[in-house]
Amino acid sequence: MNSVTISRQADDFSVFDVDRIRADFPILQLKVNGRPLIYLDNAASSQMPQPVIDRLVRYQTTQHANINRAVHYLSEIATTEYDNARCKLQQFINAREDREIIFTSGTTDSINLVMHGYGRKFIKAGDEIILTTLEHHSNIVPWQMLAQEKGAIIRVVPINDQGELDIDEYENLFNERTKFVGLIHVSNALGTINPIRRMIEYAHRYSVPVLIDGAQAAPHMTIDVQSLDCDFYAFSAHKLCGPTGVGILYGKATLLEAMQPFKGGGDMIASVTFEETIYNTIPHKFEAGTPPIAAAIGFGAAIDYLTTIGLDQIAAYEHMLLDYATAILSEIPGVKIIGTAAEKTAVISFTLDGIHPHDIGTILNQDGIAVRTGHHCAQPVMQRFKVPATSRASFAFYNKKTDVDALATGIKTVQKVFL
Template identity: 75%
Template sequence: MKIVDTLVTSSAQQTTTVPGIGQFRADFPILDIKVDDKPLIYLDNAASSQMPQAVIDCLVRYQKTQHANIHRAVHYLSNLATQEYEAARCKLQNFIGAREDREVIFTSGTTDSINLVMHGYGRKFIQRGDEIILSELEHHSNIVPWQMLAEERGAHIRVAPINDAGELLVEEYEKLFNSKTRFVALSHVSNALGSINPIKRMIAIAHQHDVPVLIDGAQAAPHLKIDVQDLDCDFYAFSAHKMCGPTGIGILYGKAHLLESMQPFKGGGDMIASVSFEKTTYNEIPYKFEAGTPPIAAAIGFGAAIDYLEQIGLDAIADYEHELLLYASEQIRMIPGVKIIGDCPDKVAVISFVIDGIHPHDVGTLLNQEGIAVRTGHHCAQPIMQRFNVAATSRASFSFYNTKKEIDALVAGIRSVQKVFAQ
């Protein structure tokens, strides 16, 4: 399939080579809806991206022709569902470059994956006085579980700082390591700012101290090519719903020897080898961590989303989204009274901004009246808001199905919001 198309963009009327806008935008039926009789301009992709028709069709096909429980029966539908479910696992293995498919565990999403590691690894190996390193860029889901563990175990959290551009200070991070450091948990990309952390370097620093590293990849996997072997991370987590897939499904990658050393997070069916009232023995990985009936349709849909993204190409997606980011940043910087928060050079297509004298919730409400969907609030990243001394921001986040014309509409919308409050 041809993945490069020519688009005449926005008011500038520039001709730009972009990945598939002419054909791939049409794959998303939700983009055709109207909001108050105005075209939907969906710029909240960092929260959840939209699903293409190919993924929707996959979900419907499963429900109509494949639905059954997996791993538990020998009949036709169960065998078919099991094959599709495990095929999705293999697609994700290949997508992230894992050595083995058993290193890929299906979870309900990034938050569930992080909690699995906290319970399965942290509660087994973290002791009183031990230290866990996080960063100021973390989402609450990569802060709160470790705080819970620290409180329970008598461990301590240490935090790597960032600068005014939203970049993590690697030298300061390195200074946090000592003989008590037992674990590191870092975001690959900040959900609030879009900053891309130099995680390969940071993982190497941790490994010099024999400390395992978990990477929250929820915001990276939709935009960047991930190779867990090249990164040498010990754990990597991300969710389907930010990368054209269904909600309620994600994965945890873990190095096999670490997963084998961990205790199960949840008990129940399919995570056991044998059960008696005297003793239970656990199943092999990954099944040891997949108790109960999983979200089978969602997992298969996740596999379809991976197929779809790989058909376009992650490099092509990254290039085009970077083009959108540069264009949007330039246009928003030109608006008096608007400030971009976390304006570092190495980031994905996320722009958080504040407008002088106007609360972000009012910004979001008025933009919605123009059909423009942005996220407002603290973005489940209150420490970042505190770092920049703001209560909240408005966040526009772009995907490969967005256009420069939509960015022009966002800029016009911001100016209209300012006019309302100037009256």
């Protein structure tokens, strides 16, 4: 990864003006239990900067109407702004055309779209679908549903003790029955960055399409879908400083055109009679009903915000945070970091000897520190490491070195309580 190379050259936190950035995020001024909020649950959802909040307000106060329908002023402006947001997303991931960007309700919805639109049309009994141990439940369950319906078979790529995929095993899984690959770009539970370029290239030798779950990657590194040559790429706005309720599915135009619609309704049709419906062209074929217009426009504003800072700069800064946090937390006796891949985003999943993650989370919260505790919707990962759950600190570019220090102090407090 480009980003990683850059970050390893830099070791000076001051090159990134985090205080100026923090001033954009009103919620970071919040006090929780009388203590300044230390928000380390960014892998679950990120916070929203003022320019995005302002954009949502401007839309609702001056631009809102339904899109693609009426000829009146507001409808035209809302339609234009919605289409502009699509173009921003196209540029953000360097898609060839804007019609390759489908607005969905989020990553889960995007994956379900591919399952219904591609899977149910093209996958048959005896076909094999390759997934990995690192997948989020949202990239497991839809494929299990499909496998059950069609009599298809799911093959799973194992991971090593560091939480890295076994690529030899991945390549060994391919045969003439392999028809689809679902692959998480960055593990939400561990932060592992998977070598997807190489994995996509290998799948294409067998003419197998690859869906990338990019929910945890898009917020933290530059994504170029043409360069990666992935067939589908999915992510959510709310992990990229945008609103909840919207995400995208990128798909190669030829694939999207070959697929069947997922949801039926308004806007996805060219013409309807009771005898026959002719579907609209992409992307509209996959956007039935009134889409999340405001959220999509907010998503566009969030992309503008992140692009201004620069994804490479974000990746480099976050990698410094990761290195610092790894060093600090490793020094605390009793802390065990789960997931020590060579290539990681700024996620630290950990356990404390003899202390249940839920107790850790509750006591950290007392100090205003927000971490996620649980199985992270990745139970196969937990089973692999033989833990019921972990605590997970996940960082964003608006976190500071002092947030890491606060976490370390908080962990020591937890240990004192349970001494």
